[in-house]
Amino acid sequence: MTKILKKSNTKAEEINKFSKIKPLLSQNEAVIEASRCLFCHDAPCINACPTSIDIPMFIRQIITKNIKGSAKTILTQNILGKACGQVCPTEVLCEGACVYNEMNEKPIDIGRLQAFATDHVIKNNIRLFTKGKPTGKKVAVVGGGPAGLSCAHELTRLGHEVVVYEANSSAGGLNTYGVAPYKYTNKDSQEEVKYISEIGFEIKANNRLDTKKLSELEKKYDAIFLAVGLGKSNKLNISGENLKGVYGAAEFIHELREKEQKITVGKNIIVIGAGNTAIDAAVETSKLNADVTVVYRRTEKEQRAYFFEVDLAKQNGIKFMYLTTPLEIIGKEKVEALKCIKNKLIEKNGSKPEIEPIKGSEFIIPCEMIIAAVGQEKMTDFYKEISNLKIDNGKIVVNKDFQTSNPQYFAGGDCVNGGKEVVNAVSHGRDAARGIDKFLKG
Amino acid sequence: MANLESDFAGIKSPNPFWLASAPPTNTGYQVMNAFKAGWGGAVWKTLGQPIVNVSSRYGALAYKNNKMMGLNNIELITDRSLEINLQEMKEVKEKFPHHALIASMMFETKEEWHDCIKRCEDIGVDGFELNYGCPHGMCERGMGSAVGQNPDVCEKITSWVTEKATKPVIVKLTPNITDITKPALAAQRGGASAVSLINTINSVTGINLDTMEPNPSVAGLSTHGGYCGPAVKPIALNMVSELTKHPDFKLPISGIGGVETWQDAVEFFLMGASTVQVCTAVMHYGFKIVTDLTEGTNEYLDSHNMKSIADLRGIVANKLKKWEELDLNYKVIAHIDPEKCIGCQLCYIACEDGAHQSIALVPGNRIPVIKEDHCVGCNLCSLVCPVENCISMVKIETGKPKLLWKDHPKNPSKQASKV
Ligand SMILES: Cc1cc2nc3c(=O)[nH]c(=O)nc-3n(C[C@H](O)[C@H](O)[C@H](O)COP(=O)(O)OP(=O)(O)OC[C@H]3O[C@@H](n4cnc5c(N)ncnc54)[C@H](O)[C@@H]3O)c2cc1C
Ligand SMILES: Cc1cc2nc3c(=O)[nH]c(=O)nc-3n(C[C@H](O)[C@H](O)[C@H](O)COP(=O)(O)O)c2cc1C
Ligand code: SF4
Numbered sequence: 001m002t003k004i005l006k007k008s009n010t011k012a013e014e015i016n017k018f019s020k021i022k023p024l025l026s027q028n029e030a031v032i033e034a035s036r037c038l039f040c041h042d043a044p045c046i047n048a049c050p051t052s053i054d055i056p057m058f059i060r061q062i063i064t065k066n067i068k069g070s071a072k073t074i075l076t077q078n079i080l081g082k083a084c085g086q087v088c089p090t091e092v093l094c095e096g097a098c099v100y101n102e103m104n105e106k107p108i109d110i111g112r113l114q115a116f117a118t119d120h121v122i123k124n125n126i127r128l129f130t131k132g133k134p135t136g137k138k139v140a141v142v143g144g145g146p147a148g149l150s151c152a153h154e155l156t157r158l159g160h161e162v163v164v165y166e167a168n169s170s171a172g173g174l175n176t177y178g179v180a181p182y183k184y185t186n187k188d189s190q191e192e193v194k195y196i197s198e199i200g201f202e203i204k205a206n207n208r209l210d211t212k213k214l215s216e217l218e219k220k221y222d223a224i225f226l227a228v229g230l231g232k233s234n235k236l237n238i239s240g241e242n243l244k245g246v247y248g249a250a251e252f253i254h255e256l257r258e259k260e261q262k263i264t265v266g267k268n269i270i271v272i273g274a275g276n277t278a279i280d281a282a283v284e285t286s287k288l289n290a291d292v293t294v295v296y297r298r299t300e301k302e303q304r305a306y307f308f309e310v311d312l313a314k315q316n317g318i319k320f321m322y323l324t325t326p327l328e329i330i331g332k333e334k335v336e337a338l339k340c341i342k343n344k345l346i347e348k349n350g351s352k353p354e355i356e357p358i359k360g361s362e363f364i365i366p367c368e369m370i371i372a373a374v375g376q377e378k379m380t381d382f383y384k385e386i387s388n389l390k391i392d393n394g395k396i397v398v399n400k401d402f403q404t405s406n407p408q409y410f411a412g413g414d415c416v417n418g419g420k421e422v423v424n425a426v427s428h429g430r431d432a433a434r435g436i437d438k439f440l441k442g
Numbered sequence: 443m444a445n446l447e448s449d450f451a452g453i454k455s456p457n458p459f460w461l462a463s464a465p466p467t468n469t470g471y472q473v474m475n476a477f478k479a480g481w482g483g484a485v486w487k488t489l490g491q492p493i494v495n496v497s498s499r500y501g502a503l504a505y506k507n508n509k510m511m512g513l514n515n516i517e518l519i520t521d522r523s524l525e526i527n528l529q530e531m532k533e534v535k536e537k538f539p540h541h542a543l544i545a546s547m548m549f550e551t552k553e554e555w556h557d558c559i560k561r562c563e564d565i566g567v568d569g570f571e572l573n574y575g576c577p578h579g580m581c582e583r584g585m586g587s588a589v590g591q592n593p594d595v596c597e598k599i600t601s602w603v604t605e606k607a608t609k610p611v612i613v614k615l616t617p618n619i620t621d622i623t624k625p626a627l628a629a630q631r632g633g634a635s636a637v638s639l640i641n642t643i644n645s646v647t648g649i650n651l652d653t654m655e656p657n658p659s660v661a662g663l664s665t666h667g668g669y670c671g672p673a674v675k676p677i678a679l680n681m682v683s684e685l686t687k688h689p690d691f692k693l694p695i696s697g698i699g700g701v702e703t704w705q706d707a708v709e710f711f712l713m714g715a716s717t718v719q720v721c722t723a724v725m726h727y728g729f730k731i732v733t734d735l736t737e738g739t740n741e742y743l744d745s746h747n748m749k750s751i752a753d754l755r756g757i758v759a760n761k762l763k764k765w766e767e768l769d770l771n772y773k774v775i776a777h778i779d780p781e782k783c784i785g786c787q788l789c790y791i792a793c794e795d796g797a798h799q800s801i802a803l804v805p806g807n808r809i810p811v812i813k814e815d816h817c818v819g820c821n822l823c824s825l826v827c828p829v830e831n832c833i834s835m836v837k838i839e840t841g842k843p844k845l846l847w848k849d850h851p852k853n854p855s856k857q858a859s860k861v
Contacts, residue, residue: 028830036507039727060727061734064703069737 145173147413150429240329266368401435483542575641600632642668675700686714704738
């Protein structure tokens with residue numbers, strides 16, 4: 001073969017380090033992939049999807065080129081179906097459940113098929129849902145992330161008047177300011193938010209609600225849905241944390257997303273923690289040409305990041321330093337190094353092994369930047385101001401209708417589950433809308 | 443949104459998608475689940491004198507990854523008692539009064555036909571379908587396709603039924619015949635209100651090469667069965683078109699044979715059917731597929747600014763002509779889109795070895811080139827190309843007027859008349 005034909009869907013877009021790792025499928029690719037689907041009965045993929053999308057059905061509709069119908073099948077269950085198609089950890093959700101895995105065959109590329117079908121209706125602004133018959137009831141949604149948007153959309157379909165209050169200058173929540181840009185871009189997120197809100201609810205951006213505003217809302221609205229997500233990044237609680245060059249992962253990624261990756265970072269970067277956010281921060285900075293080391297107290301076995309995320313990090317040349325605890329950040333004004341100590345794990349009859357520092361094993365890694373990715377705070381200060389709101393471990397407590405202990409308030413998403421995936425937030429939002437509807441009509 | 447409600451020879455249903463008389467309509471349980479899933483009507487598994495079935499019963503033609511592009515069966519009519527069937531049909535009708543419930547029947551004597559018609563009408567069926575189609579088991583007993591293949595018998599038995607029935611009578615035709623219009627016109631003369639076609643086609647799906655037994659094997663032996671599924675659609679579409687075009691044939695048509703997607707259904711409508719019936723696709727994928735049938739059809743109607751199936755019905759049938767009526771000066775040639783080409787060269791080898799040697803390879807380039815002055819416009823390359831819209835057939839302006847065979851210089855009779 002003398003001439004190699006290399007075709008790519010990203011032809012139109014400029015290929016760069018932040019190009020999509022799961023690019024959109026063309027119709028041709030989508031139909032070929034869809035044709036592999038067996039149309040299982042009581043399909044395991046449906047059960048594995050937190051929003052229970054009828055996956056075999058939407059795939060069948062792609063085969064019959066009923067792309068609009070396919071998108072409707074998806075969006076009826078999950079109005080953020082496009083984002084989910086691109087950001088969901090499908091390897092552990094739908095695709096992980098595909099029966100093809102049982103015969104060591106590649107599972108159906110469900111996420112990308114989902115993104116393909118939903119992109120069609122978003123790009124062409126094909127409207128699938130309409131505002132319900134007005135009920136005369138008003139609902140305020142606090143937070144315009146996946147949970148808030150999903151709830152607002154469903155409430156609007158049910159005929160309620162909805163206003164979404166969003167602190168940031170644009171909505172989308174972590175789809176806009178959190179998830180990795182090689183999964184979902186600002187433009188993707190903004191287009192999706194616009195498409196969703198055009199059913200007929202208002203988004204008031206740049207509107208961070210405080211106690212005063214909240215008590216006004218209580219008078220104006222029949223119900224309030226809290227979808228505020230999580231708070232700031234947790235501190236490391238070691239000395240030197242206030243030096244220049246030390247970032248919390250959530251704040252760093254927020255800035256990166258806001259500036260669309262047009263930021264400069266240090267040459268040597270240490271990311272502390274080994275959850276999915278840590279991996280994201282590591283991969284993103286390595287794509288900005290940094291040498292990145294992930295430092296984690298325990299071992300590969302205990303790290304919370306998904307195996308495929310760790311693989312991605314390794315492909316990007318990121319080094320992992322396990323059994324290492326940071327002790328102190330060294331530097332005058334700016335970070336210069338991180339002092340660490342080596343650990344060993346002590347097994348204690350079945351329970352999680354305990355960390356024991358190895359005396360005298362301290363060492364220093366020079367670096368210009370440190371990103372702390374050791375979890376996020378909960379918005380407890382904000383919750384305190386709401387009367388009678390029951391909180392457990394920083395998470396808002398709700399019943400099966402997503403109603404809180406203060407009957408006017410409902411809640412869902414990360415602020416209820418403590419931080420899971422976009423798809424879980426969408427599912428909460430949708431079901432909470434039905435709970436609110438029941439409450440308002442009740 | 444278009445209106446999919448259907449009135450077929452007086453039988454009303456919420457949509458024109460019916461289950462064909464076959465295993466999916468064996469029981470009330472199944473039919474009720476089907477109606478819940480969105481099917482508009484059901485033709486009950488053929489009622490008749492008690493029979494017994496063999497085991498095994500089905501064979502399939504697999505093609506590449508598709509396990510069942512053709513299905514064949516050696517099953518007979520219902521193996522349940524008439525009483526039980528009628529009891530369940532009654533329940534279905536009570537729970538789903540607005541869905542179409544049609545009793546399929548196959549009997550020998552006039553008395554048996556009359557008795558069953560009365561009992562079915564008593565429980566409120568919406569119509570009858572006469573099974574003149576079954577190509578195995580029943581015809582040996584003088585029923586099924588033995589009736590459908592003999593227009594006189596077909597007419598006689600139809601008239602037995604229509605003299606008694608007060609509800610519409612559909613005659614289901616067998617495709618195992620040379621000229622489908624003959625039994626269809628016989629049914630019309632016999633007073634039928636509609637026809638449905640096709641029933642299954644005589645077939646043997648294959649042989650198990652390990653055991654050297656034909657499929658499906660019943661203790662090492664088999665019998666010819668009835669073929670259906672996606673593979674039979676082209677045959678069914680042709681037969682439907684023949685009826686639509688026949689000047690003397692006036693009855694509405696229920697199209698059957700290989701309907702699986704909304705595209706299949708729309709094709710049957712365009713060819714002249716008013717409803718479609720489905721068996722194999724449901725046996726393969728379950729009742730759920732009706733969602734896509736209704737939605738896709740609706741979408742198609744909307745996108746063509748059409749209000750109902752009636753706007754589609756038959757508008758393509760009249761575009762099927764005799765070969766002699768086609769323009770011999772119309773010319774297309776293949777065009778390969780180099781942007782889309784993936785370099786598989788399937789078109790090249792197909793044309794080189796199997797057609798007209800009109801595609802060339804250029805050294806150093808995987809993308810083949812059409813020899814435009816050689817290409818006869820047969821379509822083969824565009825059919826084998828795996829990439830959608832990569833090879834298109836482009837119309838060439840010949841500047842010549844329409845030319846029919848009767849006027850063609852190579853026509854021997856024309857040359858003869860010249861002399
Ligand atoms: C770095 C990172 C990467 C991630 N990657 C993925 C991924 O690849 N795939 C995946 O499925 N999930 C991922 N997640 C998780 C996912 O983003 C969240 O589970 C999901 O966004 C939660 O949705 P939410 O609506 O509950 O909260 P959020 O998305 O956090 O939205 C909350 C919104 O509320 C607003 N808000 C907060 N307080 C107020 C207030 N007082 N007044 C007004 N507005 C307020 C915020 O500005 C924000 O827009 C990631 C998370 C992080 C942090
Ligand atoms: C297993 C099986 C049993 C069938 N039994 C009957 C029957 O009892 N009566 C009848 O009229 N047609 C019967 N048919 C034919 C179907 O109703 C239908 O005409 C045929 O299968 C073509 O449609 P399809 O391609 O959608 O399957 C049967 C078909 C199959 C596969
Ligand atoms: S489908 Fe399988 S399980 Fe069901 S009756 Fe047939 S052979 Fe038995």
